[in-house]
Amino acid sequence: MDVARIGFIGVGGVAGGHLNYLSKFEDAELVAMCDINAEQLAKRAEDFGVEDTYADYRDMLEKADLDAVYVCVPPFAHGSIEEDVVATGTPIFVEKPVHLDMEPAIKKYETIRDSGVINAVGYCVRYLDTIVPLKERLADHKVEMALGYYMGGAPGGWWQQRDRSGGQLVEQTTHIVDTALYVVGDVAAVGGGFATRTPINDTATIDNMSIAHLYFENGAIGTITSSCALSQGFKTGLDIFARDLVVEFTYGGMEIRTPDDTYNQQTGNDMFPAEGRAFIDAVKSGDRSSILCDYGQGLKTLEVTLLAFDAFQQRTVLETSFQPGE
Ligand SMILES: NC(=O)c1ccc[n+]([C@@H]2O[C@H](COP(=O)([O-])OP(=O)(O)OC[C@H]3O[C@@H](n4cnc5c(N)ncnc54)[C@H](O)[C@@H]3O)[C@@H](O)[C@H]2O)c1
Structure with missing residues (x-):
C-alpha cells in the first residue's frame, strides 16, 4: 500500500x-x-x-x-x-x-x-524524543522514587463528570502514570487519596486533587499528583530519583543531575x-x-489508574489513644 x-x-x-x-x-x-x-x-x-x-x-x-x-x-x-x-x-x-x-x-x-x-x-508522551535517552540513562541506575504531576485547571463538558471521564487520574494524569510505567517499570500495588473541599463549580463530580501511590515491581515507589482546581496552572511532569541521580522530566524537556554533571535536553519533536x-x-x-x-499496554495503564482510584476508598486510620500534653 x-x-x-x-x-x-x-x-x-x-x-x-x-x-x-x-x-x-x-x-x-x-x-x-x-x-x-x-x-x-x-x-x-x-x-x-x-x-x-x-x-x-x-x-x-x-x-x-x-x-x-x-x-x-x-x-x-x-x-x-x-x-x-x-x-x-x-x-x-x-x-x-x-x-x-x-x-x-x-x-x-x-x-x-x-x-x-x-x-x-x-x-x-512515549514518542517524545527525550524518552529514549531518558530510558538509556535510567538503565545505569536503580530508580527508587518517582513523583509525578498533572496540576492545573479543568477542561469543561463531560470531563468534569466522574462517571463520564473516570476523573482526572483516569482521563488526564494517565499520561504521567503511563510515562512512569514506561520508564520506571511495571506496578505491583497502588494506593492513594483525594480531596475536594472547595468544588470547582456546582455541577462537577470529579475531585479537585488526588494522589496515587505506585509500588513498582522493581522496588521503587512513586506518588502521582493531580489537580484540576488550579486555573492559574502549576505543572505537568515526572521527577525521578535514584542514588545520586535527579531527573526532572516535562513535555518540554528534561534535566538530569548527578553530583558530577548536569545534562539538559530540550524536546525536539512534536509527540x-x-x-x-x-x-x-x-x-x-x-x-x-x-x-x-x-492496546494491551494501554490497558495496563488503565488498570493502574482504576485500581489507584479504588484504593482511595481504603486507608489505615490512626487509633491514637493519647493526646500530647496529657
Ligand atoms: N492523547 C492526548 O493527548 C489526548 C488529548 C485530548 C483528548 N484525548 C482523549 O481523546 C478522547 C476524546 O477526547 P476529546 O477531547 O476529543 O473529546 P470531544 O468531546 O472533544 O470529542 C469526542 C467526539 O466524539 C463524538 N462521539 C461520541 N460518541 C460517538 C460515537 N458513538 N460515534 C461517533 N462519534 C462519537 C462526540 O460527538 C465528539 O464530537 C478521550 O478519551 C480523551 O481522553 C487524548
Missing part, C-alpha cells in the same frame, strides 16, 4: 490534532469520518475536505474502504466500537484512556489480540505526529515495531 486510507470515529477535540498531521502526511488520505454530533462532523469535514461522512460508525465501516480507523470518542462512549472495527480486519488507533471499566476493556483487548490487527493507543507516523508506518508495512503503546 502506498497511501493509507483513514477513517475517523469521533471528530472532536483530539481528533483535530490527528487530522491535522494526517492531512500533511503524503502517504495518508483522510477518506471518511463519523460523529454523532452533526455540527461537529460538518465542521471537520469541511476543514479537512472529507466528503464521505456518517452519523453512525457502523455505516462507515460497512461502506468506506479503509486501511485504518482512529477511535477518538470520550472514555464513556466506547460501546462495541473496537470489536466492530476489528471485525472488519482494519487496523485501529484508540485514544486513551481505552475505557472506564476493566472487564469490558479486557474483552476488547482479547478480541483485538485474537483478530491479529495492528493496534495502537494514544499514549503520545502527536511522531505517534501518528509510527502507526501509519505499521499500517503500511505490517511491521508493528514502531508502535510504542498497543
Whole structure:
C-alpha cells in the first residue's frame, strides 16, 4: 500500500490534532469520518475536505474502504466500537484512556489480540524524543522514587463528570502514570487519596486533587499528583530519583543531575505526529515495531489508574489513644 486510507470515529477535540498531521502526511488520505454530533462532523469535514461522512460508525465501516480507523470518542462512549472495527480486519488507533471499566476493556483487548490487527493507543508522551535517552540513562541506575504531576485547571463538558471521564487520574494524569510505567517499570500495588473541599463549580463530580501511590515491581515507589482546581496552572511532569541521580522530566524537556554533571535536553519533536507516523508506518508495512503503546499496554495503564482510584476508598486510620500534653 502506498497511501493509507483513514477513517475517523469521533471528530472532536483530539481528533483535530490527528487530522491535522494526517492531512500533511503524503502517504495518508483522510477518506471518511463519523460523529454523532452533526455540527461537529460538518465542521471537520469541511476543514479537512472529507466528503464521505456518517452519523453512525457502523455505516462507515460497512461502506468506506479503509486501511485504518482512529477511535477518538470520550472514555464513556466506547460501546462495541473496537470489536466492530476489528471485525472488519482494519487496523485501529484508540485514544486513551481505552475505557472506564476493566472487564469490558479486557474483552476488547482479547478480541483485538485474537483478530491479529495492528493496534495502537494514544499514549503520545512515549514518542517524545527525550524518552529514549531518558530510558538509556535510567538503565545505569536503580530508580527508587518517582513523583509525578498533572496540576492545573479543568477542561469543561463531560470531563468534569466522574462517571463520564473516570476523573482526572483516569482521563488526564494517565499520561504521567503511563510515562512512569514506561520508564520506571511495571506496578505491583497502588494506593492513594483525594480531596475536594472547595468544588470547582456546582455541577462537577470529579475531585479537585488526588494522589496515587505506585509500588513498582522493581522496588521503587512513586506518588502521582493531580489537580484540576488550579486555573492559574502549576505543572505537568515526572521527577525521578535514584542514588545520586535527579531527573526532572516535562513535555518540554528534561534535566538530569548527578553530583558530577548536569545534562539538559530540550524536546525536539512534536509527540502527536511522531505517534501518528509510527502507526501509519505499521499500517503500511505490517511491521508493528514502531508502535510504542498497543492496546494491551494501554490497558495496563488503565488498570493502574482504576485500581489507584479504588484504593482511595481504603486507608489505615490512626487509633491514637493519647493526646500530647496529657
Ligand atoms: N492523547 C492526548 O493527548 C489526548 C488529548 C485530548 C483528548 N484525548 C482523549 O481523546 C478522547 C476524546 O477526547 P476529546 O477531547 O476529543 O473529546 P470531544 O468531546 O472533544 O470529542 C469526542 C467526539 O466524539 C463524538 N462521539 C461520541 N460518541 C460517538 C460515537 N458513538 N460515534 C461517533 N462519534 C462519537 C462526540 O460527538 C465528539 O464530537 C478521550 O478519551 C480523551 O481522553 C487524548
